[in-house]
Amino acid sequence: DVKVTQSSRYLVKRTGEKVFLECVQDMDHENMFWYRQDPGLGLRLIYFSYDVKMKEKGDIPEGYSVSREKKERFSLILESASTNQTSMYLCASSIPGQGYNSPLHFGNGTRLTVT
Amino acid sequence: AQTVTQSQPEMSVQEAETVTLSCTYDTSESDYYLFWYKQPPSRQMILVIRQEAYKQQNATENRFSVNFQKAAKSFSLKISDSQLGDAAMYFCAYSCLRVNNNDMRFGAGTRLTVKP
Numbered sequence: 001d002v003k004v005t006q007s008s009r010y011l012v013k014r015t016g017e018k019v020f021l022e023c024v025q026d027m028d029h030e031n032m033f034w035y036r037q038d039p040g041l042g043l044r045l046i047y048f049s050y051d052v053k054m055k056e057k058g059d060i061p062e063g064y065s066v067s068r069e070k071k072e073r074f075s076l077i078l079e080s081a082s083t084n085q086t087s088m089y090l091c092a093s094s095i096p097g098q099g100y101n102s103p104l105h106f107g108n109g110t111r112l113t114v115t
Numbered sequence: 116a117q118t119v120t121q122s123q124p125e126m127s128v129q130e131a132e133t134v135t136l137s138c139t140y141d142t143s144e145s146d147y148y149l150f151w152y153k154q155p156p157s158r159q160m161i162l163v164i165r166q167e168a169y170k171q172q173n174a175t176e177n178r179f180s181v182n183f184q185k186a187a188k189s190f191s192l193k194i195s196d197s198q199l200g201d202a203a204m205y206f207c208a209y210s211c212l213r214v215n216n217n218d219m220r221f222g223a224g225t226r227l228t229v230k231p
Contacts, residue, residue, distance in 0.1 A: 040223050041223055042119075042121075042223040042224050043221040044221075045218070048218075088158075092160075103150060103165060104160075104162075104219060106161075107159075108157070
């Protein structure tokens with residue numbers, strides 16, 4: 001089975017801190033994604049990546065950046081955390097080459113609280 | 116822009132009964148995929164079922180089936196013989212190649228409670 005591992009299940013950070021959320025997948029997937037999940041809003045795409053060192057903005061990239069130095073690792077960075085970034089963050093990956101019909105494989109999520 | 120709407124924030128069903136979760140979507144594309152994902156309290160989001168838009172036959176996976184109405188842009192999920200383990204958040208999702216490779220759009224979710 002595909003395993004997508006998010007390094008932290010819960011995080012509490014202070015406003016203004018730089019925050020790193022790490023995600024690792026073990027199935028050589030080229031596609032990796034970061035979503036934000038909020039009640040009543042579903043999942044919203046922050047950033048995605050189709051290859052090493054490649055990144056594209058999703059629907060809500062403001063306040064976030066990403067890094068993909070290795071194929072298996074996709075990091076989400078909050079340059080200066082703010083309280084409105086308190087949320088559940090989900091990382092996902094998908095099988096390369098299958099395009100839009102490829103299901104996403106998700107990590108367990110990181111619940112981030114910014115105080 | 117493609118949007119996915121789940122109009123039922125919460126649903127409940129008695130164990131062993133059948134429940135249907137609703138989903139509608141908006142698109143001008145003719146070729147796309149639709150998905151239902153389940154997120155139990157453990158948070159691990161898993162794929163329940165998917166449907167190709169060009170297929171008229173409704174997808175089925177054991178107790179889970181869909182009612183896909185392309186003209187109406189409707190994609191409901193039917194859970195038969197509901198079990199306690201079916202309790203979860205259910206998300207409907209849409210994916211279209213032309214928008215972006217694997218650009219998946221999600222609805223707001225429906226929380227399903229299963230009563231013993």
